[in-house]
Amino acid sequence: xxxxxxxxxxxxxxxxxxxxxxxxxxxxxxxxxxxxxxxxxxxxxxxxxxxxxxxxxxxxxxxxxxxxxxxxxxxxxxxxxxxxxxxxxxxxxxxxxxxxxxxxxxxxxxxxxxxxxxxxxxxxxxxxxxxxxxxxxxxxxxxxxxxxxxxxxxxxxxxxxxxxxxxxxxxxxxxxxxxxxxxxxxxxxxxxxxxxxxxxxxxxxxxxxxxxxxxxxxxxxxxxxxxxxxxxxxxxxxxxxxxxxxxxxxxxxxxxxxxxxxxxxxxxxxxxxxxxxxxxxxxxxxxxxxxxxxxxxxxxxxxxxxxxxxxxxxxxxxxxxx
Amino acid sequence: xxxxxxxxxxxxxxxxxxxxxxxxxxxxxxxxxxxxxxxxxxxxxxxxxxxxxxxxxxxxxxxxxxxxxxxxxxxxxxxxxxxxxxxxxxxxxxxxxxxxxxxxxxxxxxxxxxxxxxxxxxxxxxxxxxxxxxxxxxxxxxxxxxxxxxxxxxxxxxxxxxxxxxxxxxxxxxxxxxxxxxxxxxxxxxxxxxxxxxxxxxxxxxxxxxx
Ligand SMILES: Nc1ncnc2c1ncn2[C@@H]1O[C@H](COP(=O)(O)OP(=O)(O)OP(=O)(O)O)[C@@H](O)[C@H]1O
Ligand SMILES: [Mg+2]
Numbered sequence: 001x002x003x004x005x006x007x008x009x010x011x012x013x014x015x016x017x018x019x020x021x022x023x024x025x026x027x028x029x030x031x032x033x034x035x036x037x038x039x040x041x042x043x044x045x046x047x048x049x050x051x052x053x054x055x056x057x058x059x060x061x062x063x064x065x066x067x068x069x070x071x072x073x074x075x076x077x078x079x080x081x082x083x084x085x086x087x088x089x090x091x092x093x094x095x096x097x098x099x100x101x102x103x104x105x106x107x108x109x110x111x112x113x114x115x116x117x118x119x120x121x122x123x124x125x126x127x128x129x130x131x132x133x134x135x136x137x138x139x140x141x142x143x144x145x146x147x148x149x150x151x152x153x154x155x156x157x158x159x160x161x162x163x164x165x166x167x168x169x170x171x172x173x174x175x176x177x178x179x180x181x182x183x184x185x186x187x188x189x190x191x192x193x194x195x196x197x198x199x200x201x202x203x204x205x206x207x208x209x210x211x212x213x214x215x216x217x218x219x220x221x222x223x224x225x226x227x228x229x230x231x232x233x234x235x236x237x238x239x240x241x242x243x244x245x246x247x248x249x250x251x252x253x254x255x256x257x258x259x260x261x262x263x264x265x266x267x268x269x270x271x272x273x274x275x276x277x278x279x280x281x282x283x284x285x286x287x288x289x290x291x292x293x294x295x296x297x298x299x300x301x302x303x304x305x306x307x308x309x310x311x312x313x314x315x316x317x318x319x320x321x322x
Numbered sequence: 323x324x325x326x327x328x329x330x331x332x333x334x335x336x337x338x339x340x341x342x343x344x345x346x347x348x349x350x351x352x353x354x355x356x357x358x359x360x361x362x363x364x365x366x367x368x369x370x371x372x373x374x375x376x377x378x379x380x381x382x383x384x385x386x387x388x389x390x391x392x393x394x395x396x397x398x399x400x401x402x403x404x405x406x407x408x409x410x411x412x413x414x415x416x417x418x419x420x421x422x423x424x425x426x427x428x429x430x431x432x433x434x435x436x437x438x439x440x441x442x443x444x445x446x447x448x449x450x451x452x453x454x455x456x457x458x459x460x461x462x463x464x465x466x467x468x469x470x471x472x473x474x475x476x477x478x479x480x481x482x483x484x485x486x487x488x489x490x491x492x493x494x495x496x497x498x499x500x501x502x503x504x505x506x507x508x509x510x511x512x513x514x515x516x517x518x519x520x521x522x523x524x525x526x527x528x529x530x531x532x533x
Contacts, residue, residue: 077443077445078444081443081444082443093458104454105445
């Protein structure tokens with residue numbers, strides 16, 4: 001649905017995107033993650049032509065974005081809704097008028113437009129607030145209006161630029177649930193730009209990691225989290241102090257074995273003791289995954305590793321020094 | 323004396339109403355072009371922007387009294403005469419237009435670029451963005467600036483007496499200052515004060531209402 005190949009973009013002398021390639025398929029929830037200034041927003045803005053580019057190619061639904069004339073670009077944007085960190089709603093319009101605006105811009109007949117707004121208000125659960133001034137709403141409610149507005153023209157793709165970064169954790173989850181609903185029920189392909197790993201874990205099926213304008217890792221979200229490389233590790237910060245003696249092993253639990261009592265089985269079968277340093281079970285897109293950090297004495301390390309290999313576990317030895 | 327005061331009040335209101343209206347229209351048009359062609363505008367055009375920018379600065383640096391005298395031929399051409407309150411609407415409009423343009427430009431620049439970007443993201447055209455988003459969002463600030471302009475024009479209009487423009491300011495100078503009729507001067511000034519208060523409070527009321 002979206003193919004980006006060798007994309008390069010400069011602001012003056014500053015090279016913001018460098019040889020970026022990615023491939024988004026219909027129905028994906030595609031994550032673009034990276035630190036502040038990595039070029040995530042710029043990449044996203046290249047997709048709907050808000051930003052031009054000098055190198056490479058961006059093809060959205062078969063069209064090269066930078067070759068579109070103004071009319072073609074408008075048509076493309078009609079197919080691509082966008083939501084923002086700061087919501088970017090019009091303060092002088094009320095909830096209803098904000099959602100109505102894209103429909104007015106496109107000259108949708110009044111009757112039809114009113115129907116559409118009603119549907120959208122229901123979808124985002126703000127029907128009672130329709131005459132409210134935008135300024136009187138909470139952040140989460142504002143983002144819901146942002147989402148409704150972005151969906152007004154029935155786009156096939158929804159671009160989200162840090163859509164939950166200004167929200168508290170609970171509200172973030174409710175917005176992410178809404179996005180998932182939109183993805184699953186309406187079949188909208190979603191691109192999520194964020195620096196919050198939690199967001200990626202909860203909704204994305206594919207991820208690219210951007211650093212300094214380059215893609216440093218990409219793949220299915222599950223795999224990236226089960227076997228995180230250097231780059232991902234930089235973004236996931238565990239706040240567990242590891243035990244300095246012995247060896248700390250991080251075990252990753254994919255969906256199939258997350259619920260099994262694998263650890264106690266290992267202890268029983270090997271007849272060893274180990275201590276638990278820390279761990280977490282997390283809710284992912286449509287599954288539960290977790291990790292557990294255990295500390296094994298050097299004498300038993302070999303045995304444990306062999307057992308882990310035999311049982312097809314995902315694991316890694318953690319570096320102690322730090 | 324009462325008749326003269328009433329007549330002067332009428333002249334003043336006539337001058338500032340029409341010059342506020344005309345300078346509002348012209349200044350607004352100039353501001354829109356400046357917003358479109360500015361560096362971060364929707365259709366950046368350095369040449370057009372620079373010309374307007376310089377023209378605005380130039381016109382604003384003329385002292386009103388000099389401007390008024392300098393453009394007498396133009397005034398005669400447009401108004402058919404160079405004296406009287408109708409004639410003084412010409413210099414008042416010309417003096418206020420660049421002022422309005424600058425204030426409006428400021429109001430429009432204050433509009434959150436994010437909102438403009440959002441409008442772009444669903445395919446709004448440049449004109450839809452300028453009028454449907456920027457002007458709409460900037461309206462409260464435009465209204466406040468409108469009050470500033472009207473009050474400024476009230477001050478300018480007092481000088482229009484020099485070309486026989488009439489009005490309260492003229493009356494105050496003619497009777498109060500030149501003929502030592504202090505009461506006329508005091509009444510004129512008092513009425514001017516009331517008008518300023520009125521304009522400002524209408525501006526504030528409307529602002530509160532639409533913001
Ligand atoms: N219009 C612009 N002109 C010049 N430089 C820009 C412009 N927009 C972005 N940049 C620069 O490009 C780089 C990438 O910016 P971008 O906004 O894409 O980062 P980001 O990954 O979205 O960061 P954040 O998480 O803070 O939003 C930054 O160094 C930024 O300063
Ligand atoms: Mg960004």
